[in-house]
Amino acid sequence: MRQPNQDPYSDEAIRGRAQIVWNRILDAGGSVDTVRILAITKALDPSAAVGAIAAGLFDLGESYVQEFAAKAPTVASSSRGEQARWHFVGGLQRNKINMLPPVELIHSIGSQKLATAVGSRREGQAVLVQVNIGMEAQKGGCHPDDTAALVDHCIDAGLDVQGLMGVARQAADDDTTEQFESLVRLADDLHLPVRSMGMSADLDLAVMAGSTMVRIGTALFGPRPPR
Numbered sequence: 478m479r480q481p482n483q484d485p486y487s488d489e490a491i492r493g494r495a496q497i498v499w500n501r502i503l504d505a506g507g508s509v510d511t512v513r514i515l516a517i518t519k520a521l522d523p524s525a526a527v528g529a530i531a532a533g534l535f536d537l538g539e540s541y542v543q544e545f546a547a548k549a550p551t552v553a554s555s556s557r558g559e560q561a562r563w564h565f566v567g568g569l570q571r572n573k574i575n576m577l578p579p580v581e582l583i584h585s586i587g588s589q590k591l592a593t594a595v596g597s598r599r600e601g602q603a604v605l606v607q608v609n610i611g612m613e614a615q616k617g618g619c620h621p622d623d624t625a626a627l628v629d630h631c632i633d634a635g636l637d638v639q640g641l642m643g644v645a646r647q648a649a650d651d652d653t654t655e656q657f658e659s660l661v662r663l664a665d666d667l668h669l670p671v672r673s674m675g676m677s678a679d680l681d682l683a684v685m686a687g688s689t690m691v692r693i694g695t696a697l698f699g700p701r702p703p704r
């Protein structure tokens with residue numbers, strides 16, 4: 478029988494949901510060798526990140542600098558907390574770079590100004606260039622046509638560019654697939670191995686198109702509290 482107060486972030490609960498996500502990845506033609514799951518813990522209590530690590534999900538993603546800076550020490554001091562590999566996936570303002578805890582990968586370099594600022598403070602930082610594949614005015618990322626120039630600029634700024642990241646505009650499946658395929662074509666042309674694309678709702682299409690890193694929040698942790 479289900480306990481009335483079952484912890485939604487227990488390692489068993491998260492492991493069960495991660496299995497469902499892995500099944501979707503496998504059905505879409507991905508595998509543990511080709512796709513990494515990033516557990517997006519933004520807006521959630523630190524216990525979500527601790528539970529993810531206990532469930533064997535070591536790649537964790539955050540979106541808000543202040544929240545992340547407050548949460549990281551709590552997670553680090555938990556058992557196995559030192560195994561966390563943090564990623565930053567949200568919009569990054571230049572005046573908050575100094576507050577950002579150390580991260581394995583910044584997914585959201587979308588402008589030359591930001592690249593310059595990050596490069597000057599964190600030489601050699603591994604990054605992804607974010608591309609606005611859905612061409613939405615309110616979304617981050619560079620125009621697809623500017624991707625090559627921004628990658629070059631990042632390299633000149635001392636950053637280690639490993640790949641591209643994109644968030645698809647909500648659309649019919651064919652259209653979503655086309656957006657993901659456009660990111661893969663850009664990454665292929667630039668010989669960049671990492672394609673960070675796919676979230677809870679569209680990870681299947683992203684993996685079919687060639688994602689190497691899916692960023693999953695809701696499907697692992699349930700709905701987020703309103704911010």
Ligand SMILES: *Cc1c(COP(=O)(O)O)cnc(C)c1O
Pocket residue numbers: 517519540566567644676677678692693694695696
């Ligand atoms: C919040 C967020 C996600 C996770 O979204 P879900 O739909 O909850 O899986 C992925 N990527 C980015 C950039 C996000 O901000």
